[in-house]
Amino acid sequence: MAAAEDVTGSDVGRTRRSFSPRYPAWLTSPSFVYYAIFFLGPLAILVAFSLATQTGFNAITYGFDTSQFHLVTGSLYVKIFARTLVMAGVGSLLTMIVGYPIAYWMARYLTTYKMLALLLVLVPFWTSFLIRTYALKIILDSHGYLAKYLGINIMYTKYAVAVGLVYNYLPLFIIPVFASLERMDWSLVEAATDLGAKPFNAFREITLRLTLPGVVTGALLVFIPMSGEYIIPNILSGGNYEFVGNVIGDQFVSAQNQPFGSALSISLMIALSGFVAIYILFATKEERFGA
Amino acid sequence: MTSDAGGASVDIEFRSVTKRFGDLTAVNQVSFQVLQGEFLSLLGPSGCGKTTSLRMIAGFEQPDEGQILIGGVDSIGTPPYRRDVNTVFQQYALFPHMTILDNVAYGLKQKRVAKSERYARAREALELVRLTGREKHRPSMLSGGQQQRVALARALVNRPRVLLLDEPLGALDLKLRKEMQIELTRIQQQVGITFIYVTHDQGEALAMSDRIAVMSDGVVEQLDTPAEIYDRPRTAFVADFIGEMNFLEGDVTHAEDGEFDLDTRSGIVVRGRGEATKGRPARVGIRPARLHVVTGSVDGATNTAHAVVETKMYLGDEVQIVAELKGGTRFVIREQRAGTDDLHDAIRPGEPITIQWEPTAPVLLADAPAPNEGGNDD
Numbered sequence: 001m002a003a004a005e006d007v008t009g010s011d012v013g014r015t016r017r018s019f020s021p022r023y024p025a026w027l028t029s030p031s032f033v034y035y036a037i038f039f040l041g042p043l044a045i046l047v048a049f050s051l052a053t054q055t056g057f058n059a060i061t062y063g064f065d066t067s068q069f070h071l072v073t074g075s076l077y078v079k080i081f082a083r084t085l086v087m088a089g090v091g092s093l094l095t096m097i098v099g100y101p102i103a104y105w106m107a108r109y110l111t112t113y114k115m116l117a118l119l120l121v122l123v124p125f126w127t128s129f130l131i132r133t134y135a136l137k138i139i140l141d142s143h144g145y146l147a148k149y150l151g152i153n154i155m156y157t158k159y160a161v162a163v164g165l166v167y168n169y170l171p172l173f174i175i176p177v178f179a180s181l182e183r184m185d186w187s188l189v190e191a192a193t194d195l196g197a198k199p200f201n202a203f204r205e206i207t208l209r210l211t212l213p214g215v216v217t218g219a220l221l222v223f224i225p226m227s228g229e230y231i232i233p234n235i236l237s238g239g240n241y242e243f244v245g246n247v248i249g250d251q252f253v254s255a256q257n258q259p260f261g262s263a264l265s266i267s268l269m270i271a272l273s274g275f276v277a278i279y280i281l282f283a284t285k286e287e288r289f290g291a
Numbered sequence: 292m293t294s295d296a297g298g299a300s301v302d303i304e305f306r307s308v309t310k311r312f313g314d315l316t317a318v319n320q321v322s323f324q325v326l327q328g329e330f331l332s333l334l335g336p337s338g339c340g341k342t343t344s345l346r347m348i349a350g351f352e353q354p355d356e357g358q359i360l361i362g363g364v365d366s367i368g369t370p371p372y373r374r375d376v377n378t379v380f381q382q383y384a385l386f387p388h389m390t391i392l393d394n395v396a397y398g399l400k401q402k403r404v405a406k407s408e409r410y411a412r413a414r415e416a417l418e419l420v421r422l423t424g425r426e427k428h429r430p431s432m433l434s435g436g437q438q439q440r441v442a443l444a445r446a447l448v449n450r451p452r453v454l455l456l457d458e459p460l461g462a463l464d465l466k467l468r469k470e471m472q473i474e475l476t477r478i479q480q481q482v483g484i485t486f487i488y489v490t491h492d493q494g495e496a497l498a499m500s501d502r503i504a505v506m507s508d509g510v511v512e513q514l515d516t517p518a519e520i521y522d523r524p525r526t527a528f529v530a531d532f533i534g535e536m537n538f539l540e541g542d543v544t545h546a547e548d549g550e551f552d553l554d555t556r557s558g559i560v561v562r563g564r565g566e567a568t569k570g571r572p573a574r575v576g577i578r579p580a581r582l583h584v585v586t587g588s589v590d591g592a593t594n595t596a597h598a599v600v601e602t603k604m605y606l607g608d609e610v611q612i613v614a615e616l617k618g619g620t621r622f623v624i625r626e627q628r629a630g631t632d633d634l635h636d637a638i639r640p641g642e643p644i645t646i647q648w649e650p651t652a653p654v655l656l657a658d659a660p661a662p663n664e665g666g667n668d669d
Contacts, residue, residue, distance in 0.1 A: 187384040188387075190351055190380070191386070192386070193371045195372075195398035195401060196402055198372055201401065209388055
């Protein structure tokens, strides 16, 4: 490419700029158009909805009415928000506890079957989320084997919701953690052990510390969709343990109250943006190590 | 503490150590001792078992058979973190998320040394390796040579009984490598800690070591001082691996009073010193620097060979001539240039020359190492 430029460029106007291909900006325009229509569009509608006034069943007047947001801060909804975020937090934590050892084992000890194991982790993603959650319901059912033989009867409780969250989002956590463990230089762990670190200390101070960016990425990757979860609490809690997502769904589907549903959605987005901001702060700090 | 081997105490002892990886025997019945305060090199080509031996001392690998004694105590089953040895890794293995000072202080932190003391000692160690002013930096901001010094300080700060070095200079360029060789020797003399140094670079081993264990195929071929290894290699492998060597084979026709005559099938008579057995086939090696090119009439047929020049190369102070003997054997001759330039200028490829050597030049070689050789050899 550089050679081609030399041939076409005239001697007189030759620039001494170092060669770096200029990316023609117009190439991105189709993506931008798509993004504007199908991503920013719905978001704008949501904002417009949230500021509109409900004038009757399924009838609204657009305006700048912030009363819906005041409703969101009511104690009932704050409680649902808190419950959602706590459950998503607990779900993320459990996902880490279940997922990290799997990723660790795959990255460190598998050789021939590493890619196969990775494929197996991803296989559940090939089936619909909804179907899998129904399948999980059969296992957790109060007449199912788990209840019958192990006495674990957690159907329609928050525990069932937690199990559902972990099961459905596990691959999303394992992949980034696996990737960071794959980059891990295991001689560092040997060095730590050589310098007198007991295995657990070496793991905590070296392995876990160096794969922390992957863990944080994975945690965020599962925490955000968990916070917006709708299907899992719906099916596995039987309405006993609703998330914000369920309330939002109810507002749109049964109550036909788009302004309030939209205000709830935007409030959730704002809450989650806070977590993303913390992540970005963490990520930029992490980059300085060059680890 | 054991104290054989002439009074000096033994830091590390291998007793018939064998290590297998599947079908491969990486280390085969190896026995040797490393004395306190010694700089010992494990030298050999890749796959000879030198790194495996080192990793067994560190505790990263466990031998399948035999014993490894550290300070007279059998170390089998002792995990790396309870061994009084420290390693300088090939790629340094510095912790990228810690500062230089924290890297160096890591071992002391594991031993629960108080913060102020461990930082003071870490600074001392950095002074020892002559790397100061970089305490707050991260390893990635340092050059290869500086990282090397940090790795050294991080291991030495713990004052281990033995320091294990796994090809630590392999990643450095030639000039820096030479510099670090001198540094390592200085540091070793200063701290008086036993160094076990793994390398495939014979020049490095010769330059730094008190003794060298030459390994091949999981066996120690010879364990001796650098001078002994170079001047009196016992096997063809050692002779060939340490520096360059020209080989001649033949039958011993005369052996008396520590002298022998060897007749090659191509008519060369080699007279040398050593205990040979008359009538037996034998092999000798002659270093390129011990060969001379002579002109004019040659008296006597002993230690003389006629050859045809293949190539001639000037190597700065030296000139190297490769010549083919009758029968196809190739000889490398290396001569100092001083005062002999006229002679060397006259040598041209394709022309015949006469090569001569002193009776002290040929080294009588054993065909193959006897098993267990190299152990307890004093």
